[in-house]
Amino acid sequence: MYEDIKKKIFEKITEYDTIILCRHIRPDGDAFGSTLAMRHIINASFPEKRVFIDRDDETENLAFMGEEGELPTDNDFNDALVIILDTAVIKRISSKRAFTGKEIIKIDHHIIETDFGDISWVEPERNSVCEMITEFWSDFKDRLVLTYDAASCLFTGIVTDTGRFKFRGTSPKTLRLSALLLEKGIDFQSIYTYLDVKEYKQILDESDLVKMIRLTPAGAAYLFLTKEVIDKYKLTAETSYDAVKLMEQIKGSLIWLVFIENDDGSYRVRIRSRFVEVEPVARKYSGGGHACAAGATVYSDEEAKNLLNDLDLRLADFKKGNPDLF
Ligand SMILES: [Mn+2]
Numbered sequence: 001m002y003e004d005i006k007k008k009i010f011e012k013i014t015e016y017d018t019i020i021l022c023r024h025i026r027p028d029g030d031a032f033g034s035t036l037a038m039r040h041i042i043n044a045s046f047p048e049k050r051v052f053i054d055r056d057d058e059t060e061n062l063a064f065m066g067e068e069g070e071l072p073t074d075n076d077f078n079d080a081l082v083i084i085l086d087t088a089v090i091k092r093i094s095s096k097r098a099f100t101g102k103e104i105i106k107i108d109h110h111i112i113e114t115d116f117g118d119i120s121w122v123e124p125e126r127n128s129v130c131e132m133i134t135e136f137w138s139d140f141k142d143r144l145v146l147t148y149d150a151a152s153c154l155f156t157g158i159v160t161d162t163g164r165f166k167f168r169g170t171s172p173k174t175l176r177l178s179a180l181l182l183e184k185g186i187d188f189q190s191i192y193t194y195l196d197v198k199e200y201k202q203i204l205d206e207s208d209l210v211k212m213i214r215l216t217p218a219g220a221a222y223l224f225l226t227k228e229v230i231d232k233y234k235l236t237a238e239t240s241y242d243a244v245k246l247m248e249q250i251k252g253s254l255i256w257l258v259f260i261e262n263d264d265g266s267y268r269v270r271i272r273s274r275f276v277e278v279e280p281v282a283r284k285y286s287g288g289g290h291a292c293a294a295g296a297t298v299y300s301d302e303e304a305k306n307l308l309n310d311l312d313l314r315l316a317d318f319k320k321g322n323p324d325l326f
Contacts, residue, residue, distance in 0.1 A: 003139075005121045009083075009105055010140050012119065013042060016081035018050045020072050020101060024087040025057050025094040026237055029160030029195070031086040032062045033153040034107075034129040038083065039069070040150035041137055052076065054095040061238055064194040065153055077101050086129040088113055088288075107132060109169075111279070111288060124290070127169025130157025134177040151184035156191050164192075168274075168292060205233045210246055216312035218319060220255040221247040227261045244270045252326060255315050259304060267304060269296040271311070275325065276318045281310045 013019065021038050023031035039051045052072035072080070074097065082101030087093050088110035098104070106117035109126040126132055134154045137146045158178055162170045165178075182188065198206075213223050225240050235243070240260045247256035254274050259267040269285070271278045277291045285307050287296030298304045319325075 002121060002123065005119065006136055006139055008119055009107070009121060009136070010143070012081055012103065012105060014046070014143075016049070016079070016103075018072075018076055018080040019052075020077065020080045020082045020098075021051065021053045022082060022084045022087070022093055022095040022098045023053070023055065024092045027055075027057075027059050027062065027094070028086075029062060029065075030128045030130050030157040032059060032065055032068075033157030033160075034085040034133050036066050036068065037130065037133055037150040037153040037157070038085065040147045040153065041133075041144055044145035044147045044150070045143065050076070054097060056094045056096060059238075065156055066149060072097075074100070081105065083107060084117065085133075086110075090114065090116055110290065113288060125169065127167060127171070127174055128158050128161035130154045130161065131174055131177055134158070134181060135173075138177065138180060146180075146184060148184055148186065151181040152186045152191065155181045155186055155188060156195070159191070160195065169290075202239075206243075206246060209233070209243055213247055213250075215250075215253065216308055216315070218312045218316035219250075219252040220257070220308070220311050220315050221250050221253040222257050222259065222308060223247065224259045224267075225261060227263075230261065241270050244272050248272065254318065254326065255311050257311070259298070266297055266299045269298060269304075269307065271296065275322070276315055278311065278314070281307065281314065284310065 019042055021035040023035045035053050039053060042049055042051045053068040054072055055068060077097055077100040080101045081103050082098050083105045084093055084098055085107050088108055104117040106120040107129055108122045109124060109129055111124045112122055137144050213221055215221055223243055225243060230240060244256060244258040247253060254276050255278060257269055257271040259269050261267050271282055271294045273292045279289055279291050279294045282288055282294030282296040285296035285298055287294055289295050298307055
């Protein structure tokens with residue numbers, strides 16, 4: 001059912017001389033990887049085209065994936081096709097200039113909040129945009145060139161967004177498409193090493209954070225990263241978000257979340273789960289995302305308590321219906 005949209009996108013790419021790619025702010029492996037891979041694919045397939053990645057922020061921890069390159073000028077946007085990847089919400093686009101392009105394409109796998117773009121290819125069931133781009137290349141294989149670097153970026157985005165093929169968006173198609181990437185001879189052991197190794201000091205700090213984990217009555221695990229904790233352990237936006245991973249192996253905790261204090265005293269909340277859908281609760285608290293991976297914001301301790309309570313009820317309910325499951 002998406003064949004027509006993909007065809008249209010392919011035609012637009014062939015039509016334009018200047019193509020500008022955009023991702024979301026604070027990029028993860030999927031956002032960073034899909035834009036970089038798309039640039040590699042278009043450059044290799046149509047060497048005469050100019051391809052840029054526009055962005056208002058940078059990332060250090062994904063630098064191993066490659067450089068985002070020269071920024072486009074304001075003029076470059078005038079006749080450009082702009083492709084926005086992995087971004088559901090306009091204010092999260094890491095480019096103030098994205099909509100000054102001539103035509104806009106959106107490629108995404110988040111639940112649609114506000115649709116935008118002249119053409120939009122959105123599949124909320126897909127685990128990553130990198131998987132979608134791999135399929136896009138595969139569909140137009142006779143016209144599109146997948147380079148080694150593109151394959152490495154796409155693989156990185158797939159493994160980060162699927163939690164190394166663990167999350168529920170992982171499908172037979174995911175593995176088939178990933179196999180195509182491995183056929184390029186990519187060095188996946190190095191990719192995993194870049195993604196997974198930590199400084200010894202960080203492991204020690206994390207052991208302190210682990211001691212701050214608490215459980216709700218039904219077993220949902222949570223962690224409060226107050227300003228004080230953030231300062232003490234010098235946590236960045238990324239390492240704060242990553243703290244949610246410290247809880248995923250606790251038996252019986254099918255929901256786990258981290259509260260990260262903002263400067264104004266509100267908390268960003270990152271919620272993860274297995275089997276239990278948490279997105280509706282995230283949406284109730286100024287957030288959203290995927291069924292089992294969502295974000296929210298709470299503006300008071302009271303609201304934080306209510307959110308925990310809502311998730312606790314959800315988990316208790318789920319466990320009642322599935323008494324044998326963990
Ligand atoms: Mn993604």
